[in-house]
Structure formats: structure tokens, C-alpha cells
Amino acid sequence: xxxxxxxxxxxxxxxxxxxxxxxxxxxxxxxxxxxxxxxxxxxxxxxxxxxxxxxxxxxxxxxxxxxxxxxxxxxxxxxxxxxxxxxxxxxxxxxxxxxxxxxxxxxxxxxxxxxxxxxxxxxxxx
Numbered sequence: 001x002x003x004x005x006x007x008x009x010x011x012x013x014x015x016x017x018x019x020x021x022x023x024x025x026x027x028x029x030x031x032x033x034x035x036x037x038x039x040x041x042x043x044x045x046x047x048x049x050x051x052x053x054x055x056x057x058x059x060x061x062x063x064x065x066x067x068x069x070x071x072x073x074x075x076x077x078x079x080x081x082x083x084x085x086x087x088x089x090x091x092x093x094x095x096x097x098x099x100x101x102x103x104x105x106x107x108x109x110x111x112x113x114x115x116x117x118x119x120x121x122x123x124x125x126x
Contacts, residue, residue: 013051014044016100020092027091029063036092051097064094 020033036043054060067088076083 013048013096013100014040016096016103017044020096024092025089027063027089027094028066028068029061029091029093031092033092036096047093047096050093051100054097060094061091064091064097066091 017033017036020036022033022037024033026032036047050061054064067090069086069088071084072087074083074085078084
């Protein structure tokens with residue numbers, strides 16, 4: 001499968017959405033997994049159109065490119081910067097697109113390293 005011929009379809013997107021866990025934090029866009037799961041056909045069809053447009057144009061929605069970094073404490077003295085770690089909250093629809101893309105690239109016999117470089121050729125990163 002050529003990286004330029006990849007198209008998303010409803011079935012793959014719907015299956016991938018159903019695998020995501022409920023009640024997780026949202027990204028910048030405030031779209032949660034429950035909305036995607038409960039919106040069913042209308043939401044998944046719209047998401048599929050957005051993903052296809054993003055792939056064809058090489059332009060991701062801005063909210064899918066941004067993340068919210070949340071500092072979380074580790075054990076020890078919290079005044080020491082080394083005792084903190086960051087967790088990035090990403091867009092759920094963006095994660096769905098990325099996971100379907102990686103899955104499709106894997107089915108085409110490409111490794112994860114090849115997959116990453118193919119995104120760079122398309123001028124956007126997931």
C-alpha cells in the first residue's frame with residue numbers, strides 16, 4: 001500500500017474508537033472518547049472525512065497538533081525539578097487517526113521507522 005493511496009474508512013475508524021478507554025482526559029479540542037463512541041455514525045463519518053482531507057492536503061486540524069503538558073510529581077522532594085515528569089494530553093480524534101494510520105502502514109509491511117518517515121514526506125507529524 002503506497003503512503004499516498006491511504007484512505008480511511010468507517011469500519012476501521014469505528015473499531016479503533018471502540019478500543020479506546022472511556023473517562024480519559026481530553027486534549028485541546030475537548031473531544032472525549034465517549035463523544036466518538038456515542039455519536040456513532042454521524043461522528044465517525046465526519047471524522048473519516050476530516051482524516052481523508054488531512055491526508056490528501058497534508059494539513060492536520062490545529063487542535064490535533066497541540067498538546068497540554070501536565071506536570072506530575074514523582075516521589076521525593078517536590079522542590080527538586082528532577083522529581084517531576086510531564087504528561088501530554090493529545091486530541092482523541094488525532095490519536096484515532098494516528099493509530100489507524102500506523103495499523104495500515106504495518107499491514108503494508110512497513111516498520112514503525114518507515115511509518116514515521118512517511119509522515120514527514122506528507123509534511124505533517126502525528
